[in-house]
Amino acid sequence: MAEVKLDDVSRRLRDSFTKALSAYERDNLDYAISMLEVVLEQEPRLLEARKYLRAAEVKKFNAGGGGASKHATALLGNLPGVLGVQLSLKKKPDEALKKAEKLLKADPLQPKFVMLFAQAAVAAGLPEAAVQTLEVAREYDPENIELLRWLGQLYREIGQTHESRLCYEVVARLKPNDPLSVKNYKDSIALDTMKKGGWEEAKDHRDLIKDKKEAEELERAAKAVQSSSDLDQLITEFQQRVQREPENINYRRVLAEHCARAKRFDEALEVLREAQKIAGRADPQVDRAISNITIQKFETAIEAAQTAGDEASVAAQQQAKADFVFENAKDLVTRYPNDLQFKYDLGVLYYERSMIMEALEEFQLAQRNPQRRTRALYYLALCFKSKQQFDIALEQLEKAASELSLMDDTKKDIVYEMGLLHEAIGQNDKAVERFKEIYGTDIRYKDVAQRIEKAYKR
Numbered sequence: 001m002a003e004v005k006l007d008d009v010s011r012r013l014r015d016s017f018t019k020a021l022s023a024y025e026r027d028n029l030d031y032a033i034s035m036l037e038v039v040l041e042q043e044p045r046l047l048e049a050r051k052y053l054r055a056a057e058v059k060k061f062n063a064g065g066g067g068a069s070k071h072a073t074a075l076l077g078n079l080p081g082v083l084g085v086q087l088s089l090k091k092k093p094d095e096a097l098k099k100a101e102k103l104l105k106a107d108p109l110q111p112k113f114v115m116l117f118a119q120a121a122v123a124a125g126l127p128e129a130a131v132q133t134l135e136v137a138r139e140y141d142p143e144n145i146e147l148l149r150w151l152g153q154l155y156r157e158i159g160q161t162h163e164s165r166l167c168y169e170v171v172a173r174l175k176p177n178d179p180l181s182v183k184n185y186k187d188s189i190a191l192d193t194m195k196k197g198g199w200e201e202a203k204d205h206r207d208l209i210k211d212k213k214e215a216e217e218l219e220r221a222a223k224a225v226q227s228s229s230d231l232d233q234l235i236t237e238f239q240q241r242v243q244r245e246p247e248n249i250n251y252r253r254v255l256a257e258h259c260a261r262a263k264r265f266d267e268a269l270e271v272l273r274e275a276q277k278i279a280g281r282a283d284p285q286v287d288r289a290i291s292n293i294t295i296q297k298f299e300t301a302i303e304a305a306q307t308a309g310d311e312a313s314v315a316a317q318q319q320a321k322a323d324f325v326f327e328n329a330k331d332l333v334t335r336y337p338n339d340l341q342f343k344y345d346l347g348v349l350y351y352e353r354s355m356i357m358e359a360l361e362e363f364q365l366a367q368r369n370p371q372r373r374t375r376a377l378y379y380l381a382l383c384f385k386s387k388q389q390f391d392i393a394l395e396q397l398e399k400a401a402s403e404l405s406l407m408d409d410t411k412k413d414i415v416y417e418m419g420l421l422h423e424a425i426g427q428n429d430k431a432v433e434r435f436k437e438i439y440g441t442d443i444r445y446k447d448v449a450q451r452i453e454k455a456y457k458r
Contacts, residue, residue: 003128004045015047024052029060051130054136055370057108063402074107081397093123096430109140118150120376127158140405161192249275256289265297284336291328340369344376356383376399378414378440385421392430394421407441
């Protein structure tokens with residue numbers, strides 16, 4: 001089953017989705033989950049609805065405490081449901097998918113439930129839904145080898161070779177002495193390189209390469225550090241490919257990447273601009289590549305000025321780079337108004353420039369992106385804090401903290417700011433409790449050790 005976009009469903013379903021989204025943003029999670037279940041019951045291919053259903057389930061689960069013991073309890077309490085999914089997988093995949101959804105409602109991060117849902121989604125012809133749910137689980141368990149292998153395989157099957165490569169890279173790092181892990185990683189590197197070059201997909205990194213010349217080219221392209229001669233050969237090869245197939249945008253993107261590695265930035269940018277003209281439409285991937293290469297050009301000029309000891313030139317180039325990054329971020333938001341990642345990026349730049357009201361507007365929209373929600377809430381809190389609106393700032397941080405079960409870097413930032421805000425409003429005991437949460441995990445984080453020692457001396 002192919003994915004269905006929101007614009008392609010009936011108006012009634014769109015209205016139901018809008019109500020669910022509004023409830024999610026107000027933290028009325030039970031209603032949001034209920035409405036999204038109704039939407040998916042009628043249109044299981046609407047991945048946008050499933051994305052917010054999963055986000056609401058995770059948020060509710062974490063608000064209830066989360067943790068390993070709760071995962072174990074959920075598994076024990078839902079063993080009949082697990083068996084039901086397993087029995088339905090082969091003959092009734094659609095039914096298995098619905099049963100797996102019920103398991104995730106009980107615990108959206110239980111590894112067994114997540115894997116069962118992924119299997120059911122694939123069996124029902126919705127591999128993208130499987131990837132979506134596995135990615136959510138990966139955020140909370142980033143070194144789960146079984147999950148990463150499944151995700152790497154699914155990414156490969158749906159043609160997202162770069163994402164597949166990243167999954168297998170982590171597995172190879174975690175199991176460096178496992179031949180299968182190393183082989184999967186090498187194959188994923190080859191497939192990613194071939195995809196970027198516009199070649200046909202292959203099952204193995206040598207099996208389907210047509211001749212020795214292509215094999216040698218592949219190995220050069222896959223090197224972590226490429227010599228100047230390697231890059232020159234690759235640039236020449238892809239220039240020839242572009243001449244043979246001028247409408248192949250993939251060839252042009254790879255050519256631009258190689259030119260940039262060779263520090264031929266103007267040439268790389270010209271290749272990408274020509275790709276935009278040929279495509280005849282806006283392409284966010286090409287625009288991101290243009291932005292990144294332009295920044296690399298500035299950074300190379302800054303390094304050269306620093307080496308020459310030209311402080312005036314260093315300052316001028318740094319200012320020019322900052323101006324470009326800011327203006328480019330505004331331009332990307334204008335051209336892609338529905339891309340919440342661009343809004344988040346612009347919000348960060350507004351905040352860094354003390355343009356608080358503008359930053360608030362971008363972060364309030366960016367928080368709708370589940371992948372950026374907690375960081376957007378964090379920045380919202382910083383914005384309200386700068387306006388001396390400490391109570392509203394705390395509300396944003398409490399929302400963000402409730403959605404994170406692990407004390408990772410993001411949660412440390414959030415909890416630390418909560419401590420500072422409690423201090424600002426005279427709630428010193430609560431502030432110490434917040435700092436203790438971090439201290440128990442990472443005594444080197446900022447100044448929490450000094451703060452805790454000071455509190456005990458008092």
